[in-house]
Amino acid sequence: MPEIARLRTIKKSLAELKLIDPASCITENFLRAQIRAGTIRSIRAGNRALLNMSDLENLIDTLTQPETGRASCEKIRRISER
Numbered sequence: 001m002p003e004i005a006r007l008r009t010i011k012k013s014l015a016e017l018k019l020i021d022p023a024s025c026i027t028e029n030f031l032r033a034q035i036r037a038g039t040i041r042s043i044r045a046g047n048r049a050l051l052n053m054s055d056l057e058n059l060i061d062t063l064t065q066p067e068t069g070r071a072s073c074e075k076i077r078r079i080s081e082r
Helices: 010-020 028-037 053-064
Strands: 007-009 042-045 048-052
Touching (some): 007 010, 010 028, 010 048, 010 053, 048 053
Antiparallel strands (some): 042 048
8 A cells, every 4th residue: 555645734744854853954945945946845734734744754854965066165266367
């Protein structure tokens, strides 16, 4: 039998995150911005956005992974004059 999605409102999903990590700095505004940007999917139920907790956990895991293959920003490189 397939697993049922754990859908929560933004406030309830934030409360669940705080139970897992009380020192978490994730805010409602951050979650709302991620929904607007399309980074995390949501389902509209009236005027409420419902988040899948598994998607939210995956987003957090993705954002906290070190980036590889990115250009170094440690030094200023010289640009040749024309």
